[in-house]
Amino acid sequence: MTSLDDAREEDRTLPEDATLLIVDDDEPFRTRLGRALEKRGFQPILAAGASDAIAILKDMTPAFAVVDLRLEDGDGLQVVNHIHDAREDCRVVMLTGYGNIATAVAAVKAGAIDYLPKPADADDVEKALLARPGERPAPPDNPMSADRVRWEHIQRVYELCNHNVSETARRLGMHRRTLQRILAKRAPR
DSSP: OOHHHHHHHHHTOOOSOOEEEEEOSOHHHHHHHHHHHHHTTOEEEEESSHHHHHHHHHHOOOSEEEEESEETTEEHHHHHHHHHHHOTTOEEEEEESSOOHHHHHHHHHHTEEEEEESSOOHHHHHHHHHOOTTOOOOOOSSOOOHHHHHHHHHHHHHHHTTTOHHHHHHHHTSOHHHHHHHHHSOOOO
């Protein structure tokens, strides 16, 4: 590690209040992330969805939060708004499996300090939570491949078209059968 890296590591010490709200409807991911960040000194509180998170916010105000954009029972942006109503200085990182520019902008406007694509690992989340204001994050160690980015985009459009293959193919400018073959395959790494 260089001296610049050493200085950045020293700046990433946890504050006294290290309460962390993790809101994600994917239970295994939520639990894994909570355990990993607890080992790093955070005090995680886990919420399975928007309603759980809002109920938790009535009793406590976390210093940090990690919120999934798409929750089964609501929108992660609403949760971010509730978090900032409860505690304006809470540092929120938004996670999503369907990243695009519009949702990233909406997340930042709602008050998120960073926007990470799933599957984000605990190191990336910790770096984002503890980054100093205005600090540019380092490039990811394992970014999504171009094939994965394409697959994520197709999945997002497919979801926005209410799983209508013909409409999705029309909007993407591809043949319906080609789209069906892509949708039938597993996600690339």
